[in-house]
Amino acid sequence: MSVVTRFAPSPTGFLHIGGARTALFNWLYARHHGGQFVLRIEDTDRARHSQSAVDAITDGLRWLGLDWDGEATSQFARRDAHVAAAERLLASGDAYPCYCSQDELAKMREEARAAGRPMRYDGRCRDRDPSTVPAGVPPVTRLKAPQSGETVIDDAVQGRVVVRNDQLDDMVLLRADRTPTYMLAVVVDDIDMGITHVIRGDDHLTNAFRQTQLFRALGAPPPVFAHVPLIHGPDGAKLSKRHGALGVEAYRDMGYLPETLRNYLLRLGWAHGDDEIISTDQAVAWFDLDGVGKAPARLDPAKLDNLNGHYMRAADDVALVEAIVPQLNSALGRTLGLADIDRLTRGMDGLKQRAKTLSELSDNAQFYVSSLPLTMDPKAQSLLTDEALSTLSRLAARFSTLPEWSIAALEDAARAVAEDLGLKLGKVAQPLRAALTGATVSPGIFEVAAVLGRDETLGRLADAGVAIDDALTGTLD
RNA sequence: GACCCUAUCGUCUAGAGGCCUAGGACAUCACCCUUUCACGGUGAAGACACGGGUUCGACUCCCGUUGGGGUCGCCA
Numbered sequence: 001m002s003v004v005t006r007f008a009p010s011p012t013g014f015l016h017i018g019g020a021r022t023a024l025f026n027w028l029y030a031r032h033h034g035g036q037f038v039l040r041i042e043d044t045d046r047a048r049h050s051q052s053a054v055d056a057i058t059d060g061l062r063w064l065g066l067d068w069d070g071e072a073t074s075q076f077a078r079r080d081a082h083v084a085a086a087e088r089l090l091a092s093g094d095a096y097p098c099y100c101s102q103d104e105l106a107k108m109r110e111e112a113r114a115a116g117r118p119m120r121y122d123g124r125c126r127d128r129d130p131s132t133v134p135a136g137v138p139p140v141t142r143l144k145a146p147q148s149g150e151t152v153i154d155d156a157v158q159g160r161v162v163v164r165n166d167q168l169d170d171m172v173l174l175r176a177d178r179t180p181t182y183m184l185a186v187v188v189d190d191i192d193m194g195i196t197h198v199i200r201g202d203d204h205l206t207n208a209f210r211q212t213q214l215f216r217a218l219g220a221p222p223p224v225f226a227h228v229p230l231i232h233g234p235d236g237a238k239l240s241k242r243h244g245a246l247g248v249e250a251y252r253d254m255g256y257l258p259e260t261l262r263n264y265l266l267r268l269g270w271a272h273g274d275d276e277i278i279s280t281d282q283a284v285a286w287f288d289l290d291g292v293g294k295a296p297a298r299l300d301p302a303k304l305d306n307l308n309g310h311y312m313r314a315a316d317d318v319a320l321v322e323a324i325v326p327q328l329n330s331a332l333g334r335t336l337g338l339a340d341i342d343r344l345t346r347g348m349d350g351l352k353q354r355a356k357t358l359s360e361l362s363d364n365a366q367f368y369v370s371s372l373p374l375t376m377d378p379k380a381q382s383l384l385t386d387e388a389l390s391t392l393s394r395l396a397a398r399f400s401t402l403p404e405w406s407i408a409a410l411e412d413a414a415r416a417v418a419e420d421l422g423l424k425l426g427k428v429a430q431p432l433r434a435a436l437t438g439a440t441v442s443p444g445i446f447e448v449a450a451v452l453g454r455d456e457t458l459g460r461l462a463d464a465g466v467a468i469d470d471a472l473t474g475t476l477d
Numbered sequence: 478g479a480c481c482c483u484a485u486c487g488u489c490u491a492g493a494g495g496c497c498u499a500g501g502a503c504a505u506c507a508c509c510c511u512u513u514c515a516c517g518g519u520g521a522a523g524a525c526a527c528g529g530g531u532u533c534g535a536c537u538c539c540c541g542u543u544g545g546g547g548u549c550g551c552c553a
Binding site: 008009010012042043044045098102105109112113114115116117118119120140141155158159161162163164167168169172174175176177179181182183185186201202203204205206207209227229230232234236237238264267268269270271272273274275276277293294295296297298299300302303304305306307309313350353354355364411414418424425426427428429430432433439440441442443444445446 | 478479480481482483484487488489490491500501502503504511512513514515516545546547548549550551552553
């Protein structure tokens, strides 16, 4: 039997990080088995439904690179099938109308709690005497669930989980207004869509028991369930907006790469021996359900950063430049030109070694395309003493006559100046860095100068207050 | 409250009864590399929650305690 998995988010907000992991696991499982991965929007609650939320979810999935098979299904659009299923159960006597009011139900729960019993509907309308049916009250439809025995789930992650049927109550299938509930819709859709494996958050484990009963009542074998533990925040508490319950687009905006998220989310609760860096191809080849851990995992921003650094270093230079251009444009208030792009591209290798996120990369890259005068970091400014400026003046003289403008030649020139003056190389290199970048930290400074080119390098030195011999600068090539 | 799940370094995890002197990764610290910062390299510190069993032998199996989580809607 071919595997069919599904991701079934309710469109209430964005694709949060936990949902993204659930989607990833479903996607990986389907791809691993050469099966189908479908997307179903659980929008039975029309009041909460919004198209922008649906878009946020599909955009998030696309950005993550999780492609689904076929068109996304709207659960709301399938309501007729849900109602028909409920009616079949009504007709066969597997479901019944319930006239209990909300007040009655609340009272029932209160009493059950007080008595130390599970807070569940007691089934009082099951065999209600028709003469006691209140007039004018539209009933809900409830499943006539088994009252004795037990329901068993052989969960692919949690193992065999058993619950006594007297702990479960008769769930509502159709609301008083005849609209289907989530429970009904999910089961009917999973049957009709041929879902073989339901991989979802741990919070649905107890739902799985009642859904199993519904599958049976509907005469369909339940799918394989796999309930994966929820993700917690760094403090061990439930994920909140404060730390990680952000949409994946927030991670994108913070400058994380989709491959980073895929790798990180995969390793959160799943392992393949000692492997840490796992490509998506490897993940598809290796992924399995019994490798999924059973305990909730905490999000670790430091590890995410580290992984992102790895994927940035491995990323293509041109792609990275493209990724940071919009940020740079808005930071600079102008549109970068071809010369800027060229400079960034040549400087990217040194730049990408030093950043954890695209945002950081953009910040660090800015000096390459800044116009003069450079914004000086106070620490950089303090490096440009009179003595340093005169050192740089000697260096500039050598730079202007350098027959070859290469990293090695530039470094040789700096070393020669340092030697002439009896200085350590750092005494030459650091002021040079300050003058060229406006900062005390940057990629290798000779690499920077090489990328900048002779004119720009000398221009920046002059702008920083370095005396340049006019006769020499006049002979620049 | 009832029911269910869960428990290895700070964090993510490896570990399927002897391979464990409990391994890796991130983070931390030290040293090396070095013009800065990173990267990289070497090394250090750091965990089987607790208590009972089972067994010749438990991180691994069972029970309990404690801690963490989840669910108990005419929400999804």
